[in-house]
Amino acid sequence: MDYIIDVKDLRKEFTSHSSRSGLKGAFRDLFTRNYTIKTAVDDISLQIRKGEMVGYIGENGAGKSTTIKMLTGILTPTSGEVRVNGMNPHKDREKFVRSIGVVFGQRSQLWWDIAVQESFRLLKKVYNVPDEFYNTHMADVIKTLAIEPLLDKPVRKLSLGQRMRCELAAALIHNPPLLFLDEPTIGLDVLVKLKIREFLKEINAKYGTTILLTTHDLSDIEALCERVIMLDEGKIIYDGALQQLRENWGEGKQIQFLFTEDVFMNELQELTKEHLVVWEQGTNASTWTASVENDEEIISAVIGKVVAAKRIADLKIVEITTEEIIRNIYEEGAVRNG
Amino acid sequence: MGKYLEMIRIRFLMMLAYRTNYYSGILIYSINIGAYYFLWSAIYGDKPSIQHLSIVQMTTYIAVAWMARAFYFNNIDREIALEIKEGKVAIEMIRPYNYLSMKMMQGLGEGIFRILFFSVPGMVIVYFIFPIQFTSHPATWLYFLVSIILSFVINTQINLLTGIATFFLFNNDGLIRAKRVVIDLFSGLILPISFFPGWAQSIMGYLPFQGISYIPSMIFTEGFQGSGVIHGLLNQALWCVVLFIPIQVLWATAKRQLIVQGG
Numbered sequence: 104m105d106y107i108i109d110v111k112d113l114r115k116e117f118t119s120h121s122s123r124s125g126l127k128g129a130f131r132d133l134f135t136r137n138y139t140i141k142t143a144v145d146d147i148s149l150q151i152r153k154g155e156m157v158g159y160i161g162e163n164g165a166g167k168s169t170t171i172k173m174l175t176g177i178l179t180p181t182s183g184e185v186r187v188n189g190m191n192p193h194k195d196r197e198k199f200v201r202s203i204g205v206v207f208g209q210r211s212q213l214w215w216d217i218a219v220q221e222s223f224r225l226l227k228k229v230y231n232v233p234d235e236f237y238n239t240h241m242a243d244v245i246k247t248l249a250i251e252p253l254l255d256k257p258v259r260k261l262s263l264g265q266r267m268r269c270e271l272a273a274a275l276i277h278n279p280p281l282l283f284l285d286e287p288t289i290g291l292d293v294l295v296k297l298k299i300r301e302f303l304k305e306i307n308a309k310y311g312t313t314i315l316l317t318t319h320d321l322s323d324i325e326a327l328c329e330r331v332i333m334l335d336e337g338k339i340i341y342d343g344a345l346q347q348l349r350e351n352w353g354e355g356k357q358i359q360f361l362f363t364e365d366v367f368m369n370e371l372q373e374l375t376k377e378h379l380v381v382w383e384q385g386t387n388a389s390t391w392t393a394s395v396e397n398d399e400e401i402i403s404a405v406i407g408k409v410v411a412a413k414r415i416a417d418l419k420i421v422e423i424t425t426e427e428i429i430r431n432i433y434e435e436g437a438v439r440n441g
Numbered sequence: 442m443g444k445y446l447e448m449i450r451i452r453f454l455m456m457l458a459y460r461t462n463y464y465s466g467i468l469i470y471s472i473n474i475g476a477y478y479f480l481w482s483a484i485y486g487d488k489p490s491i492q493h494l495s496i497v498q499m500t501t502y503i504a505v506a507w508m509a510r511a512f513y514f515n516n517i518d519r520e521i522a523l524e525i526k527e528g529k530v531a532i533e534m535i536r537p538y539n540y541l542s543m544k545m546m547q548g549l550g551e552g553i554f555r556i557l558f559f560s561v562p563g564m565v566i567v568y569f570i571f572p573i574q575f576t577s578h579p580a581t582w583l584y585f586l587v588s589i590i591l592s593f594v595i596n597t598q599i600n601l602l603t604g605i606a607t608f609f610l611f612n613n614d615g616l617i618r619a620k621r622v623v624i625d626l627f628s629g630l631i632l633p634i635s636f637f638p639g640w641a642q643s644i645m646g647y648l649p650f651q652g653i654s655y656i657p658s659m660i661f662t663e664g665f666q667g668s669g670v671i672h673g674l675l676n677q678a679l680w681c682v683v684l685f686i687p688i689q690v691l692w693a694t695a696k697r698q699l700i701v702q703g704g
């Protein structure tokens with residue numbers, strides 16, 4: 104098949120020696136070491152088509168970075184099959200690395216002491232990018248990311264957001280068909296985030312660049328990705344449309360009440376006992392949230408009953424945010440179906 | 442090839458950006474050469490030569506040895522150690538180039554910078570102060586050129602080895618420092634190898650260090666003649682080849698560990 108990324112039963116175990124405690128333990132360690140095996144990625148399978156933008160999410164330590172390292176050939180899998188751009192990332196290394204672009208948000212890939220444009224020039228040589236292509240393509244990238252004024256500054260003098268935009272430009276010098284981004288928006292302000300998102304959308308539309316992106320900022324995913332893959336303790340617990348996730352999980356609505364006086368839980372429950380309502384107290388005894396099914400009649404009935412009995416200062420109806428949906432899933436550790 | 446040349450250029454630019462650090466270096470090297478000159482003058486006294494070297498040859502030897510050091514010396518062992526500790530080496534694996542070759546090119550960029558901005562002006566200064574003799578034989582200059590290139594290769598290979606050792610040692614700062622002392626001592630920088638006791642000379646004959654400083658300096662001062670020069674160059678070339686083997690073995694092992702255990 105023509106998948107850009109095709110992974111079957113991919114697994115990565117890390118073995119680490121653990122030391123026993125005490126002198127006696129240290130002595131025993133000399134003869135037999137205790138190994139602990141940590142399964143960072145647990146038999147995952149996934150396929151990604153050309154031109155897709157996929158969000159790869161999961162809690163800290165879920166195994167996202169480990170997966171990306173295996174897909175880029177930085178780590179070898181313990182078992183399983185990986186084909187990326189039709190190649191095995193470990194065979195034909197040089198040809199393979201030319202076909203991908205990688206940004207690790209936590210690590211700089213630019214040369215610290217030299218001006219950004221010197222790094223670009225070096226990478227241009229490293230990837231044998233022809234002059235004409237470089238000139239038109241990079242002029243465009245530089246303009247979209249607004250990094251023109253940064254080009255003659257050494258990387259160590261750039262702020263995080265400035266550096267990240269340059270990192271992104273550097274990863275795209277050879278215009279790879281596949282881009283891996285591991286937390287590219289970590290620690291960035293809203294404007295820079297927006298700029299980066301716009302840019303990613305643009306190259307995706309223009310060149311059909313496939314993008315696999317990990318982030319802890321779900322608004323990145325909402326802005327960019329139609330598809331999310333959710334990882335928990337090395338296992339894929341959800342792979343599908345973001346919309347679907349919302350529909351399955353975010354079916355309810357929340358009604359936030361701000362009362363003019365303190366109210367008790369049993370009073371509220373008494374008022375709405377005919378409906379299925381979950382009451383939760385907010386920051387104090389006068390703010391309460393009712394979680395109800397997304398049904399106009401029920402919402403109207405609940406509001407009607409409450410405002411008839413209590414004086415309110417404010418009222419708001421909100422949909423459950425993706426953030427909350429994801430939090431619920433992390434907490435339950437599995438995805439409810441249908 | 443273009444990428445390696447570009448790397449040399451970039452390193453050169455980097456050094457240029459920090460060039461003020463090097464003006465003081467010229468002074469320090471000149472003081473070193475001066476100190477050794479006065480020491481050796483005292484040792485020579487009235488003797489016309491020791492171990493077949495005249496006092497002028499000796500002074501030239503010292504001057505050239507220090508100036509050549511500026512070319513072959515680099516800190517890539519420290520850099521590699523740092524990049525390994527910071528986990529940067531893993532990231533280098535996604536580049537379509539050979540990491541060690543790139544490091545070597547950086548060393549070369551640094552060496553070329555130093556020879557132009559440091560050795561050449563330094564040599565002019567030293568020439569006017571101390572009795573130094575530059576040979577007028579073009580062949581000697583040519584042999585010397587070949588010899589310091591080989592000396593750069595040997596020294597850089599030893600640096601690569603020490604750097605890669607970081608993968609296997611918990612902390613190799615000690616190793617790096619020890620290596621530096623060993624090289625300064627056993628390469629003939631401080632004392633020509635022919636001045637060591639016989640047994641020490643024969644041990645050093647089996648080590649690569651004399652190819653770093655002793656051989657090029659002896660060629661320059663014409664302390665080696667005829668077949669001596671060729672022997673010296675062959676000795677250096679042989680070490681370049683021999684050192685290549687442990688580097689490849691260690692690097693392959695290190696890379697395997699890196700891709701299995703994630704550094």
Ligand SMILES: Nc1ncnc2c1ncn2[C@@H]1O[C@H](COP(=O)(O)OP(=O)(O)OP(=O)(O)O)[C@@H](O)[C@H]1O
Nearest residue numbers: 117143162163164165166167168169170702703704
């Ligand atoms: N080199 C290693 N040796 C041993 N264990 C490792 C190594 N690298 C990662 N791990 C473990 O594997 C698990 C997955 O780590 P990974 O870095 O892939 O998580 P992640 O999903 O990227 O998390 P985060 O969101 O915090 O970046 C973690 O429990 C981590 O401790």
Ligand SMILES: [Mg+2]
Nearest residue numbers: 167168169285
């Ligand atoms: Mg991570």
